Amino acid sequence: xxxxxxxxxxxxxxxxxxxxxxxxxxxxxxxx
Amino acid sequence: xxxxxxxxxxxxxxxxxxxxxxxxxxxxxxxxxxxxxxxxxxxxxxxxxxxxxxxxxxxxxxxxxxxxxxxxxxxxxxxxxxxxxxxxxxxxxxxxxxxxxxxxxxxxxxxxxxxxxxxxxxxxxxxxxxxxxxxxxxxxxxxxxxxxxxxxxxxxxxxxxxxxxxxxxxxxxxxxxxxxxxxxxxxxxxxxxxxxxxxxxxxxxxxxxxxxxxxxxxxxxxxxxxxxxxxxxxxxxxxxxxxxxxxxxxxxxxxxxxxxxxxxxxxxxxxxxxxxxxxxxxxxxxxxxxxxxxxxxxxxxxxxxxxxxxxxxxxxxxxxxxxxxxxxxxxxxxxxxxxxxxxxxxxxxxxxxxxxxxxxxxxxxxxxxxxxxxxxxxxxxxxxxxxxxxxxxxxxxxxxxxxxxxxxxxxxxxxxxxxxxxxxxxxxxxxxxxxxxxxxxxxxxxxxxxxxxxxxxxxxxxxxxxxxxxxxxxxxxxxxxxxxxxxxxxxxxxxxxxxxxxxxxxxxxxxxxxxxxxxxxxxxxxxxxxxxxxxxxxxxxxxxxxxxxxxxxxxxxxxxxxxxxxxxxxxxxxxx
Numbered sequence: 233x234x235x236x237x238x239x240x241x242x243x244x245x246x247x248x249x250x251x252x253x254x255x256x257x258x259x260x261x262x263x264x
Numbered sequence: 265x266x267x268x269x270x271x272x273x274x275x276x277x278x279x280x281x282x283x284x285x286x287x288x289x290x291x292x293x294x295x296x297x298x299x300x301x302x303x304x305x306x307x308x309x310x311x312x313x314x315x316x317x318x319x320x321x322x323x324x325x326x327x328x329x330x331x332x333x334x335x336x337x338x339x340x341x342x343x344x345x346x347x348x349x350x351x352x353x354x355x356x357x358x359x360x361x362x363x364x365x366x367x368x369x370x371x372x373x374x375x376x377x378x379x380x381x382x383x384x385x386x387x388x389x390x391x392x393x394x395x396x397x398x399x400x401x402x403x404x405x406x407x408x409x410x411x412x413x414x415x416x417x418x419x420x421x422x423x424x425x426x427x428x429x430x431x432x433x434x435x436x437x438x439x440x441x442x443x444x445x446x447x448x449x450x451x452x453x454x455x456x457x458x459x460x461x462x463x464x465x466x467x468x469x470x471x472x473x474x475x476x477x478x479x480x481x482x483x484x485x486x487x488x489x490x491x492x493x494x495x496x497x498x499x500x501x502x503x504x505x506x507x508x509x510x511x512x513x514x515x516x517x518x519x520x521x522x523x524x525x526x527x528x529x530x531x532x533x534x535x536x537x538x539x540x541x542x543x544x545x546x547x548x549x550x551x552x553x554x555x556x557x558x559x560x561x562x563x564x565x566x567x568x569x570x571x572x573x574x575x576x577x578x579x580x581x582x583x584x585x586x587x588x589x590x591x592x593x594x595x596x597x598x599x600x601x602x603x604x605x606x607x608x609x610x611x612x613x614x615x616x617x618x619x620x621x622x623x624x625x626x627x628x629x630x631x632x633x634x635x636x637x638x639x640x641x642x643x644x645x646x647x648x649x650x651x652x653x654x655x656x657x658x659x660x661x662x663x664x665x666x667x668x669x670x671x672x673x674x675x676x677x678x679x680x681x682x683x684x685x686x687x688x689x690x691x692x693x694x695x696x697x698x699x700x701x702x703x704x705x706x707x708x709x710x711x712x713x714x715x716x717x718x719x720x721x722x723x724x725x726x727x728x729x730x731x732x733x734x735x736x737x738x739x740x741x742x743x744x745x746x747x748x749x750x751x752x753x754x755x756x757x758x759x760x761x762x763x764x765x766x767x768x769x770x771x772x773x774x775x776x777x778x779x780x781x782x783x784x785x786x787x788x789x790x791x792x793x794x795x796x797x798x799x800x801x802x803x804x805x806x807x808x809x810x811x812x813x814x815x816x817x818x819x820x821x822x823x824x825x826x827x828x829x830x831x832x833x834x835x836x837x838x839x840x
Binding site for chain 1: 806
């Protein structure tokens with residue numbers, strides 16, 4: 233559910249493998 | 265002139281006499297600029313050096329005309345060079361009949377005729393004008409050559425002289441090239457200009473190599489572009505030259521993937537046009553169930569092959585067999601789904617063993633001993649097992665050991681084997697020994713049914729694209745996961761989503777990649793929102809989203825943060 237990549241500088245980046253619409257729907261689910 | 269006469273009257277005179285005569289003529293031709301004499305002079309050569317040499321010799325001969333001995337002595341020096349040519353010239357004159365002036369003059373006894381005849385013959389042949397042009401060019405060229413030599417000798421250089429020198433050079437160069445052209449042309453023209461040919465051969469030592477070189481270089485330059493005059497093998501390589509690599513930009517990464525919901529809605533909406541025909545085909549196969557049952561009862565195994573999933577068909581066959589048999593205690597049916605990735609031989613054997621005797625537990629050990637105990641168990645009891653294997657050629661069952669175990673099972677009289685094969689090369693799976701113990705009867709069972717269970721399209725595509733992380737089961741799957749998580753973890757996820765959405769709004773334009781949030785930033789925010797108090801707690805919370813993986817992930821702790829595995833296939837099947 234959470235992916236992490238390292239950019240060129242070596243900083244850890246956490247991201248979600250979903251589209252924006254999906255993320256919005258999930259956020260709605262969580263908030264409700 | 266007296267010497268000249270003597271020379272001309274002797275046609276068979278040695279070559280030593282000729283050059284002297286010829287050289288005396290050009291000098292006058294130059295001074296008087298008379299064409300007729302020029303033509304004669306051309307016979308010798310246009311090479312400036314040769315002419316100069318000739319002039320020097322002429323001077324010497326003029327000085328010592330009375331007594332020949334001092335003047336003649338330098339003359340023989342060029343003779344050895346031209347020794348081979350006079351016969352050629354004589355032959356040519358006999359053949360062409362054009363310029364055989366010496367002989368005619370000898371016949372007529374007139375002195376002036378030999379000078380004029382060559383010009384006439386040329387005029388008759390119609391090549392007069394080019395020759396005249398060439399003659400004038402040559403004279404100009406000779407003059408320019410002399411000017412150049414004078415310039416070099418005198419070593420006097422002024423601006424005016426420099427200009428004249430340039431002109432002289434230009435004339436020399438241009439006439440030289442024309443000479444070369446003419447040399448080629450004259451050679452082809454025929455025997456009438458054979459003397460010209462002679463002249464050209466005289467000139468060869470210095471000129472022709474130059475010309476040839478030029479031609480060769482130009483040919484080399486041209487050869488890469490036009491494939492003319494290439495030998496066959498070179499032509500082959502020219503025609504099969506590798507061109508620029510043509511690679512398409514249409515790769516899989518540019519595909520827009522369907523979301524979980526989109527995929528399933530589309531899948532539900534889609535309707536097979538051939539559904540009726542497929543149903544009819546299935547009906548035809550159902551008709552042959554009694555036949556198959558009979559074959560099984562006679563000790564044969566049945567292998568169904570053909571395109572399409574045969575899972576449904578085998579399921580129907582199992583129900584048919586079950587309905588046919590009265591005694592369900594003595595005959596049991598075991599269905600093995602070979603396409604399931606986790607299928608093992610041990611599992612198959614233990615399932616059969618439990619079907620024979622539910623209380624029986626197979627001894628752990630290697631597969632061969634397990635098989636032996638199972639076979640003895642079968643022999644002791646009176647239970648007949650109908651073993652139905654879906655996709656006997658699945659990768660998990662393709663191992664030689666597994667196939668031999670299945671063959672030994674099939675060879676047992678109390679086991680009836682029905683299997684389906686999906687790959688066309690299935691017959692290569694068994695050698696003659698295995699085939700004889702399997703005792704197969706093959707039936708074509710093309711169903712055209714989709715391989716819904718056998719092939720997991722979504723996973724396969726994700727695997728191809730290297731995006732295992734996408735299979736999360738959509739937002740429903742995520743919601744399911746979140747429901748099972750503690751409040752703090754839920755809050756952390758909400759925070760992460762909020763941050764990611766903010767980032768997406770900021771970037772708005774480029775939404776191709778999922779924007780990432782810095783690990784540190786997220787931690788700080790989490791601390792601010794009282795989700796966690798320490799980094800350890802933060803990590804444990806993040807781990808909640810990773811623990812749902814099927815395979816345990818290895819965490820490597822590094823200075824900026826820990827690396828979370830990017831592939832987390834949290835499946836809907838595992839979550840539900």
